[in-house]
Amino acid sequence: MSTTAIIGTGVMGETLLAGLLRAGWSASDLIAADRREYRRAEVEAKHGVRTGTNVDAAGAADTVVLVVKPQDIPEVLPEIREAMRPGALVVSLCAGVQTWQLEAGLPDGTPVVRVMPNTPAQVDEGMAAISGGKNATPEHLDRVTAIMSAVGKAVTVPEKYQDAVTAISGSGPAYLFFVVEAMIDAGVMLGLPRDVSTLLVSQTMYGSAKLLVESGEHPTVLRERVTSPGGTTAAALRELEVHRVKAAFISAMEAARDRSAHLARPAKEK
Numbered sequence: 001m002s003t004t005a006i007i008g009t010g011v012m013g014e015t016l017l018a019g020l021l022r023a024g025w026s027a028s029d030l031i032a033a034d035r036r037e038y039r040r041a042e043v044e045a046k047h048g049v050r051t052g053t054n055v056d057a058a059g060a061a062d063t064v065v066l067v068v069k070p071q072d073i074p075e076v077l078p079e080i081r082e083a084m085r086p087g088a089l090v091v092s093l094c095a096g097v098q099t100w101q102l103e104a105g106l107p108d109g110t111p112v113v114r115v116m117p118n119t120p121a122q123v124d125e126g127m128a129a130i131s132g133g134k135n136a137t138p139e140h141l142d143r144v145t146a147i148m149s150a151v152g153k154a155v156t157v158p159e160k161y162q163d164a165v166t167a168i169s170g171s172g173p174a175y176l177f178f179v180v181e182a183m184i185d186a187g188v189m190l191g192l193p194r195d196v197s198t199l200l201v202s203q204t205m206y207g208s209a210k211l212l213v214e215s216g217e218h219p220t221v222l223r224e225r226v227t228s229p230g231g232t233t234a235a236a237l238r239e240l241e242v243h244r245v246k247a248a249f250i251s252a253m254e255a256a257r258d259r260s261a262h263l264a265r266p267a268k269e270k
């Protein structure tokens with residue numbers, strides 16, 4: 001049976017680990033590593049998987065998934081390169097780290113796949129974009145698609161799109177939560193109790209997302225259906241245009257894209 005190692009069990013690493021277990025993966029086919037010893041103990045107790053050092057995990061696995069911060073990759077690669085099994089696949093969920101950078105720090109010929117996931121994977125509604133490096137075969141891409149499909153949707157894209165993907169779907173949940181916070185505060189400002197405002201906004205976000213996905217309609221059509229002539233929605237949308245909210249979103253996502261492109265460059269270049 002094949003073994004998958006998850007190196008880095010913070011927010012995203014634990015999200016993937018828990019999701020694979022929920023999807024029916026056997027705990028005995030997984031091994032987790034983290035540089036924090038107490039975190040390894042927590043993960044063992046909570047999820048019932050084996051844990052160990054990066055060397056233990058890389059040495060035990062056919063698929064090694066890196067979920068540390070991009071800045072920690074230069075420390076992790078030399079550790080795992082000595083320990084890895086021949087032919088093992090390395091999967092990186094790290095923002096900004098390019099497949100050639102990983103390949104350069106791993107044994108010659110190592111297949112590498114880059115993924116940008118997001119946190120709705122915690123409720124099996126994640127969105128992941130997958131790109132293969134120069135040694136990745138269709139079988140490797142299928143293997144990673146199977147891993148990410150356990151916690152949501154997965155799409156394969158050329159690697160040149162990954163910084164944009166990171167800006168849109170990787171960071172995207174944070175922008176939507178930001179909008180939710182703003183609307184809840186607005187409700188409170190308009191006199192609603194905070195719990196009522198929170199319920200109204202959360203269900204409106206959830207229902208709107210479901211309607212968008214399930215209807216397959218263009219968002220402009222869905223927005224127009226809410227916007228009665230001379231009504232309340234038109235009054236609100238005009239204010240959003242006056243405050244250039246769409247332009248602000250575009251600038252924000254350009255900043256995220258640029259930050260992604262910058263993240264994994266060596267410190268002296270920054």
Ligand SMILES: NC(=O)C1=CN([C@@H]2O[C@H](COP(=O)(O)OP(=O)(O)OC[C@H]3O[C@@H](n4cnc5c(N)ncnc54)[C@H](O)[C@@H]3O)[C@@H](O)[C@H]2O)C=CC1
Nearest residue numbers: 008009010011012034035067068069070072093094095117
């Ligand atoms: N949080 C998110 O929404 C998303 C995160 N990502 C990517 O996932 C990666 C991890 O992000 P988070 O989980 O948010 O960070 P985090 O800080 O919650 O987790 C990182 C984990 O890596 C461990 N770690 C650090 N250095 C290590 C080392 N040398 N060896 C072993 N373990 C080590 C830390 O102890 C920590 O548990 C990042 O590269 C990020 O770009 C990608 C998409 C979404």
Ligand SMILES: O=C(O)[C@@H]1CCC=N1
Nearest residue numbers: 095166169170171172
């Ligand atoms: O903020 C970050 O850098 C990570 C990558 C995408 C979402 N969180």
